[in-house]
Amino acid sequence: IIALLSMIALPAYLEQVRKNRRSAAKAHLVALASRQMQNFVDVGTYVGMGAATPTSTSSLMPDPAELTGFYSFTSVSSGATPNFTLIAMPINAQASDTCGSLQIDDTGHKQPANCW
Secondary structure (H helix, E strand, C coil): CHHHHHHHHHHHHHHHHHHHHHHHHHHHHHHHHHHHHHHHHHHCCCCCCCCCCCEECCCCCCCCHHHCCCEEEEEECCCCCCCCEEEEEECHHHHHCCCCCEEEECCCCEECHHHC
């Protein structure tokens, strides 16, 4: 009986933990987007603008401790026009999350839509 319960309960528990981390990652992405907008107002550029590769978001604000080791946060900018896309890439135990990478851009567009 205990084995049967653990076969059912453990996967459900782990999925709930992944969902909770995903919610925290989405909240952090929204906070980072707000900081990017404020940075643009203050200095006329987004953090990471013009970089050919993804830039860490740590200069905007530190990652929440509860997400360390579960998500990697980066900012990507393309072209000469001011823009950004913030990405939360699941890693380690969070890598099996069905949503994959979460994104929000300078227009507020969020991907994947079904996970927001």
